[in-house]
Amino acid sequence: MDTGTPTPRRRMRADARRNYERLLAEAAAAFAEHGADFSLEGIARRAGVANGTFYGHFATRRTLLEALLGDRMRTLAATGTELLAARSPFEGLATWARAAMVHTTIYRGLGAALMQAVEDETSELHTACKAVLAAGEELVARARTAGEVRPDVTAPDLYALVNAAAWAGEQSSPPQGERLLAFGLDGFRTSATGRE
Amino acid sequence: MDTGTPTPRRRMRADARRNYERLLAEAAAAFAEHGADFSLEGIARRAGVANGTFYGHFATRRTLLEALLGDRMRTLAATGTELLAARSPFEGLATWARAAMVHTTIYRGLGAALMQAVEDETSELHTACKAVLAAGEELVARARTAGEVRPDVTAPDLYALVNAAAWAGEQSSPPQGERLLAFGLDGFRTSATGRE
DNA sequence: TAGAAAAGTTGAGACTGTCTCGATATCTTT
DNA sequence: AAAGATATCGAGACAGTCTCAACTTTTCTA
Structure with missing residues (x-):
């Protein structure tokens, strides 16, 4: 019913999609561990992207x-x-x-x-x-x-x-x-x- | 049943008590207006005391x-x-x-x-x-x-x-x-x- | 496939907030 | 009025949120 792959809005550039998924994966891990109060900056850090990139994908928490x-x-x-x-x-x-x-x-x-x-x-x-x-x-x-x-x-x-x-x-x-x-x-x- | 005056723990120095009450009053106002997510720093500011003073009275939110x-x-x-x-x-x-x-x-x-x-x-x-x-x-x-x-x-x-x-x-x-x-x-x- | 356009990334930096601590000021007590 | 106990002050160390102009990568198109 559902591929398990998160669903970005539209067609994305390959690198963008890669980052999107890494961010989401890190977020899921952080969430599972600490609930909803993790640091967004930390997610970006662990995903290995600049925080600006994070905000490019997700405007808010x-x-x-x-x-x-x-x-x-x-x-x-x-x-x-x-x-x-x-x-x-x-x-x-x-x-x-x-x-x-x-x-x-x-x-x-x-x-x-x-x-x-x-x-x-x-x-x-x-x-x-x-x-x-x-x-x-x-x-x-x-x-x-x-x-x-x-x-x-x-x-x-x-x-x-x-x-x-x-x-x-x-x-x-x-x-x-x-x-x-x-x-x-x-x-x-x-x-x-x-x-x- | 209750004086309405907040209850500090013990005998306090006069100035300390004054600050304690101002802080609590500001906090009550902020709370009424924004719920529990106000800035502690802001409370201190509005009460006219340094933030260190705030933390001296209330260790945490x-x-x-x-x-x-x-x-x-x-x-x-x-x-x-x-x-x-x-x-x-x-x-x-x-x-x-x-x-x-x-x-x-x-x-x-x-x-x-x-x-x-x-x-x-x-x-x-x-x-x-x-x-x-x-x-x-x-x-x-x-x-x-x-x-x-x-x-x-x-x-x-x-x-x-x-x-x-x-x-x-x-x-x-x-x-x-x-x-x-x-x-x-x-x-x-x-x-x-x-x-x- | 080169060059241009589009899309995305970067990281510094402007803010705000939390919290600590040594220096300093103010009461209280005797 | 001086000593001692209590508080206050505010700078500063950190961490987090969010923005933006410069830069890089991908994709498109001729």
């Missing part, structure tokens, strides 16, 4: 992170679509939510970037986010039709829950994130409609 | 933020205790949760600091957090006894939910945070115990 995330997001959306075939609609939804949370947790520190990307049209990630949201929407719609979740649950609710739970897990401990996700999902269920 | 938050936290704990008198235990809990979320939202960007402070014994805020957690625990316990929330709901769950919802509200829109909180609280309810 955000641009870089977005390039890093795009592929993952698309995969997640695909997983969502597969789960539409799950026996229980609610279970499909819950399974997907857990997978999404793991995804977000791996990219620790990026929850904020993700949340903002959905709303920001200028974000590179916007398209990918929309796809994820669409996948979520389908899962939610199916569960709703089956009467397994409340009628007022929306895809953005799901998206927010997943990201918030991932965030909570990052701040305290991963199990806390999972608990939160579980409670939230239960809050989505039809049986939870506490009339007051 | 965190120290400063903690000083800024302590009082608010204590207030929140007190509110929790008052709400123990609410007619409906669940409503008392929910009301407090909403208040706590507002509190956290005002101090936008500090959710992370709060979450970590609970677990970090070296934090100035640790005591205040414990107090908040204790207040939450009492509210949860009361609701649990009344059979209004699941038996496995804990104060840390509540704490995590509130902070995560506040975070979500910061990232997208405040209403999204409130929705998340509502779903989470419903997930806490006894009726939501989806056996599977």
Whole structure:
């Protein structure tokens, strides 16, 4: 579905493409090791290019992170679509939510970037986010039709829950994130409609 | 309950105390305006002291933020205790949760600091957090006894939910945070115990 | 394939911010 | 009022972000 090779915008000169990829590779390594707060200058240094070159490819830290995330997001959306075939609609939804949370947790520190990307049209990630949201929407719609979740649950609710739970897990401990996700999902269920 | 005057550790020299207070005041203003990412150097500048003086009072950004938050936290704990008198235990809990979320939202960007402070014994805020957690625990316990929330709901769950919802509200829109909180609280309810 | 045009790279440098520390100034105490 | 304890000062060592004009490499085209 995806070559694994990062996707620069258009045709690039050969040397430019080489640098682009080296930078992205270094960034991925730095990210895996330190989260989102690595030094951009350091990335350039380790990739063996001048920092001006770095900025030529990625105007801001955000641009870089977005390039890093795009592929993952698309995969997640695909997983969502597969789960539409799950026996229980609610279970499909819950399974997907857990997978999404793991995804977000791996990219620790990026929850904020993700949340903002959905709303920001200028974000590179916007398209990918929309796809994820669409996948979520389908899962939610199916569960709703089956009467397994409340009628007022929306895809953005799901998206927010997943990201918030991932965030909570990052701040305290991963199990806390999972608990939160579980409670939230239960809050989505039809049986939870506490009339007051 | 609280003089409103920030609380330096011990007896300080008069000039030192004056500087301490000016710094804290500037920090509060900067915080209100830009969230947690203001420049420490700038605070010193605006307070009219050398930056070395700043660092003499607050070793790290965190120290400063903690000083800024302590009082608010204590207030929140007190509110929790008052709400123990609410007619409906669940409503008392929910009301407090909403208040706590507002509190956290005002101090936008500090959710992370709060979450970590609970677990970090070296934090100035640790005591205040414990107090908040204790207040939450009492509210949860009361609701649990009344059979209004699941038996496995804990104060840390509540704490995590509130902070995560506040975070979500910061990232997208405040209403999204409130929705998340509502779903989470419903997930806490006894009726939501989806056996599977 | 040479030369021109396009595309990309370079690294110095202008800023800003974090943090340290010895010299200096200011309180407090006796 | 002098000594001693406390603070403040501000220069300076670093690191990071970002820009830009000069320069180099690639690609295009005749």
